[in-house]
Amino acid sequence: MSARPAGNAVVVGSGPNGLAAAITLAHAGMPVTVLEGAPGIGGGTRTEELTLPGFLHDVCSAVHPLAVASPFLATLPLHLHGLEWVYPEVQLAHPLDGGTAAILCRDIDETAAGLGADGAMYRRLMDPLSRQWDHLAPDLLAPLHFPRYPLQFALFGMKAVLPAMLFARLAFRAKPARALFTGMAAHSFLPLNQLLTAAFGLLLGSLGHTAGWPVAKGGSRAVTGAMASYLRSLGGTIVTDARITSVRELPPAQVVMLDVTARQLAELAGTLLPPRYRRRLQRYRYGPGVFKVDWALNGPIPWTAEGCRKAGTVHLGGTAEEVARGEQEVWRGVHPERPFVLLVQPSLLDSTRAPAGLHVGWAYCHVPNGSTFDMADRVEAQVERFAPGFRRLIIARHTRNCAGYERYDPNFIGGDINGGVQDLRQFLARPTLLSPYRTPLKGVYLCSSGTPPGGGVHGMCGYHAATAALQDQGYLEP
The missing domain is CATH 3.50.50.60 (FAD/NAD(P)-binding domain)
Incomplete structure (x- = not known):
């Protein structure tokens, strides 16, 4: 210096x-x-x-x-x-109709075991990424430059550049693994048939095993x-x-x-x-906005799938095809009837978030940029779909649309x-x-x-x- x-x-x-x-x-x-x-x-x-x-x-x-x-x-x-970080027992759960859920745990083997026939492929994808995270992170979380570990970076990039739906179809055979992957890829806010969306699924999946998804x-x-x-x-x-x-x-x-x-x-x-x-x-260019709902709840959310009751984060969207359809509709300027919903239940992990015996819930869905449409009923219907009786627990709710978020933070x-x-x-x-x-x-x-x-x-x-x-x-x- x-x-x-x-x-x-x-x-x-x-x-x-x-x-x-x-x-x-x-x-x-x-x-x-x-x-x-x-x-x-x-x-x-x-x-x-x-x-x-x-x-x-x-x-x-x-x-x-x-x-x-x-x-x-x-x-x-x-x-x-x-x-202080607080970690859930299950990092992420993605429920499907019928009472089952794909779950992401810190342990790769435990996650793979829950994915049945797709478990071996999941392990082959995520294990190298998780073990190499310390090498990959400085290059992935940086501007364009020549990577320090070019071979590892190139191997990641060959998978990451693919559209998430194509990647999910090529890599996995069954609904649970495909849904779990595309739900993580949907954090991109992009249509899941676009290039580079697989990167988000790979990145967030590997982070579940290396860093966890804490609050x-x-x-x-x-x-x-x-x-x-x-x-x-x-x-x-x-x-x-x-x-x-x-x-x-x-x-x-x-x-x-x-x-x-x-x-x-x-x-x-x-x-x-x-x-x-x-x-x-x-x-x-700016992308889709969000519509968010916060709930004060009279108890924990009554998920049908056991894995959701232990998860910090829950992705609500059904199958991979349903998630992709909803995200594509947002990009066409449509408000999905069944939106992809990202839900967090922090009071399951952190008792400071609510009075004793009560809970808070946090959820948002993607909407067209600048939307003022009230998505609360559609968001709550997605929760009710996988947790019957949820609406009876609501003590109070707060909603915020795109305009409200821009007032909250001009960014x-x-x-x-x-x-x-x-x-x-x-x-x-x-x-x-x-x-x-x-x-x-x-x-x-x-x-x-x-x-x-x-x-x-x-x-x-x-x-x-x-x-x-x-x-x-x-x-x-x-």
Whole structure:
């Protein structure tokens, strides 16, 4: 490391990526101030009493395999700042009609045993990925570059680039394994006949065995709460209720890190940006939004399938074909009658989430970007389909549509919580091809989920953006 030049940094946004950028800069000795427009920190990792007093609901993200597996977050002593992970007995369950369910356990052999004739193929797919995760993670969760372990990366890429439905048909013979895989692939928010969607199924499946799918004790706010506490221990400052509407409003700084997506950068910087770059930002595409329901419940959800009663996360969508059909309808602008629903039951693991004997439930489905359609009945019908009697347990509910999510966090444009479409085109250019974090403005960088590696609570976008800034400013060797 070269001699440290004098200078300071301002970070706009206190989500995981903004805080990761701030911590990276502070590690290098740069004074850092984080400006957060909301009254509290967190971005997509806030926890609030959305229904009734004493019921703690994660407003956006709830389950965090990527946070546990993040090469950057793993280096931070967040456990000393209040972060505690709680793991379910079953990481994920995907029920099917008839009372059965495919389940994802930490143990690969246990998972494979539940998949019958497809168990051997599942083991052959996931075992190498799980064993090689520490080698693959720094390359997978990074911008385009020559990988450190090119052979392992290439072998993963040959499978990952395939459409999820094609991959599921080629790899598995029976409904349970196909459903389990396509449900994980549907986290991509993409039609499952598109290239690269298999990557999400492979990645999330292998993470179930390496990192697990835990929740944070006390709610997802504990993740950014611990990051903020650690940043302050490094001398960093966080200012809330400090909304920025133009880069001209920012205090003088050697480095400015913006935890915003492409369209927001175009609005914040306006004519300060070269016209060609601004047009590129304006062409950046946003994907489906979400409709979310939170419930205060009078008891645990009465799943028919035993595996669902032990799972932290439950995917509701029936067969692989039904999941794919619902996701395709969303991309056509249709609200599915039977949506694919991602459901979390955190109070099964964490007793701090609800009063004694009571529970909370968290669920969302994908909807067309900008939708204001009320999907609550359709979401609850999917739960009732696999857990008869569920509706009788509801004490109170809270719903939020796409418009509500964009008001909650300006990064969620049209309700897109992923920071933009994560298809092959925007995997390669997010938002630009050769320099995703640097902008044409001197000392100004993007550090949001609109940069590689994209959505998820992992902090890697912020880490990579801050590393680029430190190299440019002479704190690190390129």
